[in-house]
Amino acid sequence: MSQPDFSHDGIRTARGTAFRYLFMLCALLSILTTVAIVATLLIDAIDFFATVSPVEFLTGTRWSPTNDPVAFGVLPLISGTLIITLGSALVALPIGLLTAIYLSEYASERRRAYLKPALEVLAGVPTVVYGYFALVYVTPALDTILPLSTFNALSASIMVGIMIIPMVSSISEDAMSAVPDSLRQASYGLGATKFTVSTSVVVPAALSGIISSFILALSRAIGETMIVAIAAGQTPRMVDLTDPAGMFLDSIQPMTSAMVQIGTGDIVGQGAAYKSLFAVGLTLFVITFVMNLVSELVASRYREVYR
Amino acid sequence: MAADTQEASVDSGFGQISRTKDVAFRLLALAATLIGIVSLAALLLNVAVDAVGWLDWGFLTNPPHPNPNNAGFLPAIVGSIAIMIMIALVTFPLGVGAAIYLEEYASDGYLTRFIQLNIANLAGVPSVVYGLLGLGLFVGLFNIGYGSVLAAAFTVSLLILPIVIISAQEAIRSVPDSQRQASYGMGATKWQTIRNVVLPRAMPGIMTGTILALGRAIGETAPLIMIAAPTTVFGVPNSLLSKVSAMPLQIYNWASYPQTEFQYGVVAAGVVTLLVILLTINSVAIIIRNRYQQRT
Numbered sequence: 001m002s003q004p005d006f007s008h009d010g011i012r013t014a015r016g017t018a019f020r021y022l023f024m025l026c027a028l029l030s031i032l033t034t035v036a037i038v039a040t041l042l043i044d045a046i047d048f049f050a051t052v053s054p055v056e057f058l059t060g061t062r063w064s065p066t067n068d069p070v071a072f073g074v075l076p077l078i079s080g081t082l083i084i085t086l087g088s089a090l091v092a093l094p095i096g097l098l099t100a101i102y103l104s105e106y107a108s109e110r111r112r113a114y115l116k117p118a119l120e121v122l123a124g125v126p127t128v129v130y131g132y133f134a135l136v137y138v139t140p141a142l143d144t145i146l147p148l149s150t151f152n153a154l155s156a157s158i159m160v161g162i163m164i165i166p167m168v169s170s171i172s173e174d175a176m177s178a179v180p181d182s183l184r185q186a187s188y189g190l191g192a193t194k195f196t197v198s199t200s201v202v203v204p205a206a207l208s209g210i211i212s213s214f215i216l217a218l219s220r221a222i223g224e225t226m227i228v229a230i231a232a233g234q235t236p237r238m239v240d241l242t243d244p245a246g247m248f249l250d251s252i253q254p255m256t257s258a259m260v261q262i263g264t265g266d267i268v269g270q271g272a273a274y275k276s277l278f279a280v281g282l283t284l285f286v287i288t289f290v291m292n293l294v295s296e297l298v299a300s301r302y303r304e305v306y307r
Numbered sequence: 308m309a310a311d312t313q314e315a316s317v318d319s320g321f322g323q324i325s326r327t328k329d330v331a332f333r334l335l336a337l338a339a340t341l342i343g344i345v346s347l348a349a350l351l352l353n354v355a356v357d358a359v360g361w362l363d364w365g366f367l368t369n370p371p372h373p374n375p376n377n378a379g380f381l382p383a384i385v386g387s388i389a390i391m392i393m394i395a396l397v398t399f400p401l402g403v404g405a406a407i408y409l410e411e412y413a414s415d416g417y418l419t420r421f422i423q424l425n426i427a428n429l430a431g432v433p434s435v436v437y438g439l440l441g442l443g444l445f446v447g448l449f450n451i452g453y454g455s456v457l458a459a460a461f462t463v464s465l466l467i468l469p470i471v472i473i474s475a476q477e478a479i480r481s482v483p484d485s486q487r488q489a490s491y492g493m494g495a496t497k498w499q500t501i502r503n504v505v506l507p508r509a510m511p512g513i514m515t516g517t518i519l520a521l522g523r524a525i526g527e528t529a530p531l532i533m534i535a536a537p538t539t540v541f542g543v544p545n546s547l548l549s550k551v552s553a554m555p556l557q558i559y560n561w562a563s564y565p566q567t568e569f570q571y572g573v574v575a576a577g578v579v580t581l582l583v584i585l586l587t588i589n590s591v592a593i594i595i596r597n598r599y600q601q602r603t
Contacts, residue, residue, distance in 0.1 A: 016498045026404030030426050040443030098339035118344050126526025128555040132562050133350045136570050165343045193329040223433025225529035256435050263532045281439040292431040
């Protein structure tokens with residue numbers, strides 16, 4: 001009776017442990033990335049806030065980082081971002097929701113099989129291409145019926161809206177598919193049509209998933225850069241509350257577009273304009289981070305309800 | 308059903324039930340589904356028509372030029388491909404490693420859930436913010452050069468890593484547990500099981516996910532602008548530290564030229580080239596997926 005030969009096991013275990021820690025390092029790199037993002041933004045933003053007070057930055061109504069007299073009020077940029085977000089929401093939320101309803105409740109299996117990938121293409125087109133489309137095709141086309149500037153918020157928000165449709169539709173559709181069929185059958189049993197079932201049963205039952213998709217899509221619109229940098233213009237302006245619709249016809253400047261403008265400019269060294277990049281970046285990061293987190297929390301609610 | 312075709316009016320607690328409204332809503336929903344796809348198709352048709360006459364051999368092999376008739380795309384094409392190869396080399400091992408840890412090793416504890424939430428959140432960080440990370444970290448701290456191939460590749464790698472990890476996780480999760488158990492039953496260690504059983508089965512899915520992520524990487528513009536990659540270079544990059552432009556950057560640059568020849572000619576040719584390369588990348592991913600799906 002001899003003992004089995006375990007002589008290799010020491011090496012095998014050591015190798016196994018080594019791989020385990022190697023893979024763990026890869027996973028921890030993602031946390032390191034988050035830490036690095038926050039650190040890079042904070043270090044230069046804090047530097048920036050030593051020269052420009054946070055109060056001045058957050059409440060100032062004029063943004064002029066390079067032209068005298070320089071001013072670093074972020075509100076005009078935030079208002080530009082709001083205009084684009086509002087415009088793209090008006091396009092993407094109703095269209096995305098209706099698309100999700102169609103895919104989940106009406107479309108046959110076969111039709112869904114080619115509509116879904118076709119919709120995903122909308123999110124896969126590089127944003128620089130959308131920006132170019134907005135500038136050279138959409139704006140001239142709309143200019144024939146509206147008094148548009150060459151650079152305007154309208155065509156940029158339409159393009160951002162089209163880009164985020166698949167975000168709304170695919171997440172909302174997932175939520176709708178998770179609604180138990182028994183709820184639909186009960187409603188049909190009461191004599192309801194598909195329209196009533198969709199709007200009065202499925203949509204309310206999937207509401208948290210739908211809202212989560214809305215928040216995520218809007219967060220994407222807020223962070224969208226190239227479309228607005230190319231097509232929306234470079235005019236930082238406060239929202240004109242007396243004529244909000246007029247804002248869409250003119251050139252504006254969202255936060256991301258201002259960052260691109262500073263990034264492409266020849267700002268060498270460590271001046272306030274360069275540092276302001278990081279202050280705007282931090283503002284953008286905080287806004288989108290909070291929205292993504294809220295979206296995640298809202299979404300986890302519907303998962304608990306039906307699974 | 309005969310009853311369905313009539314205008315039925317039943318008090319069911321849902322209000323009036325109308326067949327017409329149902330049909331109208333169905334058509335509205337279908338229209339909404341198609342509107343984005345049709346708009347994009349129309350725009351693509353426009354750009355393809357505009358590119359005719361501009362997209363020729365000279366365009367693909369010349370450097371950029373202020374004269375639209377001599378303008379070329381070569382340095383941008385080579386730059387994009389160089390950046391993409393580096394990104395693949397960085398993200399593939401890191402992404403697969405992280406996915407293996409999360410799916411095969413990690414216990415379902417607090418740390419794992421935190422990492423998972425963190426990855427989901429990273430996927431939602433705006434790309435321009437990754438550009439600032441690259442500017443502060445790779446250009447500033449590590450000093451690997453404004454707009455160099457390496458700085459560009461590292462920056463965009465961090466951007467697509469969450470997507471690679473998530474798709475690799477899905478591929479690994481789809482390997483049936485019975486296969487792992489069989490491997491353990493044969494006396495294999497965890498690592499042997501991962502290497503000989505899990506990875507070979509998951510590899511097509513991992514490849515598909517990684518290639519699709521590379522397709523996203525090739526269109527990224529904002530991070531490259533932030534790390535100060537030049538929007539136009541006239542020579543092909545000859546080292547990992549030389550300044551590099553990329554297709555989307557060159558398109559962005561040309562789009563700001565006021566001449567119609569650029570706006571409706573040269574840029575259109577650039578856009579078509581970028582989209583064709585993107586389409587090729589994505590087709591490869593889909594071919595890999597379909598080929599291996601048939602086998603299993």
